[in-house]
Amino acid sequence: MDAEPLDTSLSIGNAAEIERTVSRGSHxxxxxxxxxxxxxxxxxxxxxxxxxDLVQEAAARALAARNVPDDAPAYRAWLFRIVRNAALDELxxxxxxxxxxxxxxxxxxxxDDACIAKITVEQGLAAIAPAHREIIGLIxxxxxxxxxxxxxxxVPTGTIMSRIARARAAxxxxxxxxxxxxxxxxxxx
Amino acid sequence: MAIDRKPDDELLxxxxxxxxLGPSEHAAAAARLAGEREFARAYATLTRLKASVVESAEAxxxxxxxxxxxxxxxxxxxxxxxxxxxxxxxxxxxxxLLRSELQIAAIESAPGEAVTLAALPGDPILPDLAPVGLRLxxxxxSTSRGGQTLVATYLGPRGCRxxxxxxxxxxxxxxxxxxxxxxxxxxxxxxxxxxxGMPSARFAAVAEAAEKATRATGLPKRIDRQVREARASxxxxxx
Numbered sequence: 001m002d003a004e005p006l007d008t009s010l011s012i013g014n015a016a017e018i019e020r021t022v023s024r025g026s027h028x029x030x031x032x033x034x035x036x037x038x039x040x041x042x043x044x045x046x047x048x049x050x051x052x053d054l055v056q057e058a059a060a061r062a063l064a065a066r067n068v069p070d071d072a073p074a075y076r077a078w079l080f081r082i083v084r085n086a087a088l089d090e091l092x093x094x095x096x097x098x099x100x101x102x103x104x105x106x107x108x109x110x111x112d113d114a115c116i117a118k119i120t121v122e123q124g125l126a127a128i129a130p131a132h133r134e135i136i137g138l139i140x141x142x143x144x145x146x147x148x149x150x151x152x153x154x155v156p157t158g159t160i161m162s163r164i165a166r167a168r169a170a171x172x173x174x175x176x177x178x179x180x181x182x183x184x185x186x187x188x189x
Numbered sequence: 190m191a192i193d194r195k196p197d198d199e200l201l202x203x204x205x206x207x208x209x210l211g212p213s214e215h216a217a218a219a220a221r222l223a224g225e226r227e228f229a230r231a232y233a234t235l236t237r238l239k240a241s242v243v244e245s246a247e248a249x250x251x252x253x254x255x256x257x258x259x260x261x262x263x264x265x266x267x268x269x270x271x272x273x274x275x276x277x278x279x280x281x282x283x284x285x286l287l288r289s290e291l292q293i294a295a296i297e298s299a300p301g302e303a304v305t306l307a308a309l310p311g312d313p314i315l316p317d318l319a320p321v322g323l324r325l326x327x328x329x330x331s332t333s334r335g336g337q338t339l340v341a342t343y344l345g346p347r348g349c350r351x352x353x354x355x356x357x358x359x360x361x362x363x364x365x366x367x368x369x370x371x372x373x374x375x376x377x378x379x380x381x382x383x384x385x386g387m388p389s390a391r392f393a394a395v396a397e398a399a400e401k402a403t404r405a406t407g408l409p410k411r412i413d414r415q416v417r418e419a420r421a422s423x424x425x426x427x428x
Contacts, residue, residue, distance in 0.1 A: 140239050
């Protein structure tokens with residue numbers, strides 16, 4: 001791979017060449033999509049540095065691709081698929097252990113909302129299965145509709161509906177299992 | 190107390206939280222929210238969970254892009270207010286060579302501070318909207334026959350995008366676009382905030398905050414609270 005190493009800078013090579021590449025076709029949307037791609041990748045792999053690497057790699061792949069979707073929604077789904085595949089490869093490379101859900105099923109109808117806070121959610125996200133993180137990342141973090149997420153994952157919309165419900169239930173289970181009780185804050189959200 | 194659960198209630202609740210119900214389904218769900226305490230409670234749980242997930246993703250992933258195989262690389266390292274001014278200078282200096290799509294800058298403005306620029310007459314101010322979840326990511330100076338316009342792009346983690354355009358009030362306006370707009374003047378400068386897909390209620394709150402910030406640095410506490418609340422309850426921005 002000949003890509004520049006990542007840092008917090010923007011590296012610009014041959015200006016005319018890159019201008020032609022980025023502005024050609026749907027690549028013009030790439031800069032706008034980067035924050036969502038990074039946030040999604042971070043949800044998938046768990047840490048920001050790895051997420052940056054994944055998105056960098058995905059962007060390089062996208063820019064090098066011969067066949068690029070023409071319309072914006074298809075381009076967006078295509079980019080997220082590239083990042084998703086890269087994230088799954090990364091997780092496989094880490095030989096990610098299987099995540100065992102807590103035995104006691106969570107009861108969303110009687111859940112103690114006081115347990116839900118940024119810290120418990122972060123820990124819960126890190127602990128749930130990658131498939132659950134994936135769907136939460138697409139719906140809640142990347143902001144996709146069910147139909148758009150279905151296109152990214154190549155499954156029916158109804159499957160997305162059930163997957164997100166299961167994923168949130170799993171996240172609530174992990175929050176319960178963590179036994180962390182956030183302290184009350186003087187400034188709420 | 191017995192809970193009247195239906196088989197697909199959890200799917201329904203999740204779809205409701207995600208704004209995926211059609212009008213008739215939404216009306217039916219709203220009626221249940223009003224009449225069934227446990228249903229409303231479960232809805233609140235999922236709403237809070239979703240908001241916390243969104244919040245957890247906002248810990249600050251800077252925008253960055255480096256392209257493969259650079260030749261004669263020009264490296265722009267952007268951090269803080271001084272670097273923002275440098276970006277503007279670079280944008281002007283490199284204007285004929287690098288147009289808007291290439292000025293993708295990783296700009297980290299100082300938290301809680303507005304940024305003042307000297308690229309246009311009248312000391313234009315780019316408000317720091319990070320406290321309301323919008324990060325200043327790119328600035329360009331667009332030159333046309335009508336004069337120069339400073340265009341600042343703000344991005345949120347859920348697809349929200351705003352452009353703040355600042356120009357000499359005497360110059361011609363840029364072409365209309367976006368889903369919502371708000372214009373105002375401060376001295377000799379004309380400001381225009383343009384939304385791309387942001388829910389109108391949230392945009393109104395953000396625009397009010399932005400306008401106030403350009404008139405007097407900093408977000409008033411009342412507006413800060415309003416904008417945060419609007420953000421928490423808003424849908425993701427899909428453009």
